[in-house]
Amino acid sequence: MPARKTSAISPITDELLGEFAVSDYSERVYTKVYYAIRERQAFVIRKQIGDEFNWQNFKGKFAEAFGTPDNRRFTIEQLLDYAQRKFGMSLEDLIEANNRSWERRRQWEEERSAQYQDAPDYGYVAEEIAG
Numbered sequence: 001m002p003a004r005k006t007s008a009i010s011p012i013t014d015e016l017l018g019e020f021a022v023s024d025y026s027e028r029v030y031t032k033v034y035y036a037i038r039e040r041q042a043f044v045i046r047k048q049i050g051d052e053f054n055w056q057n058f059k060g061k062f063a064e065a066f067g068t069p070d071n072r073r074f075t076i077e078q079l080l081d082y083a084q085r086k087f088g089m090s091l092e093d094l095i096e097a098n099n100r101s102w103e104r105r106r107q108w109e110e111e112r113s114a115q116y117q118d119a120p121d122y123g124y125v126a127e128e129i130a131g
Contacts, residue, residue: 026076029095031069033079036094038062039101040087 014021022028041062046053067073074082083089089097 029091030072030076030079032098033076033083033091033094034066034069036089036098036101037079037083037087038066040083040089040097044087 038059042053042055042058045058065073066079080091080094083094
């Protein structure tokens, strides 16, 4: 029986789809993973140090250590390893945490927007004082 020739299967590349190509899944979720880790890290640190916690200082230090989603210092695999070791969180856990965080922000924005809509309009007072 003659030996069967095998041909190498070439990978599907973005060039095949041109303008309809999408980025790899790991690229699309990197930002979610990054921000979920940052939020979880802040939560743990805030519990440890209490009122001394400064969100702006923490964000700066976190960006210094981890880079930013646009200027990455680590791969998605490294972030996932860190999240697993430090928080016991998987990719799915991190995505879920990020989605919950966005939902909380949306609710907060809606509540804040509703408060401004319910506030009385004192614009006429400023016009009378200025005039």
